[in-house]
Amino acid sequence: MTFKIKLILFAIGFSLFSMFGFHFICQSHMKNIYACQVGIYSVEENKDAKVSQLSSSGYETYTYIKENQYYVLSMISEDLSEIEKKC
Secondary structure, three states: OOHHHHHHHHHHHHHHHHHHHHHHHHHHHOOOOEEEEEEEEOOHHHHHHHHHHHHHOOOOOEEEEEOOEEEEEEEEEOOHHHHHHHO
16 A cells, blocks of 8 residues: 555544544533523514513513514523423
């Protein structure tokens, strides 16, 4: 086997090893995040009314906009059982 072929095989093997190693390291540090979605609103005033209702009841609220829709979340946690109890 010539040196060129050995070098190419080494480069391919090292690339694969590095790719799988990077993937494994990234996967081991990822966490699952769970949320309790309260509603999806197309009108901002309806979203604001729900947010103020939840806030006055003592819930912490989170909102975001996606494709002209307002999403309202009431809880975010890494613990699924906590979300299931309160949602």
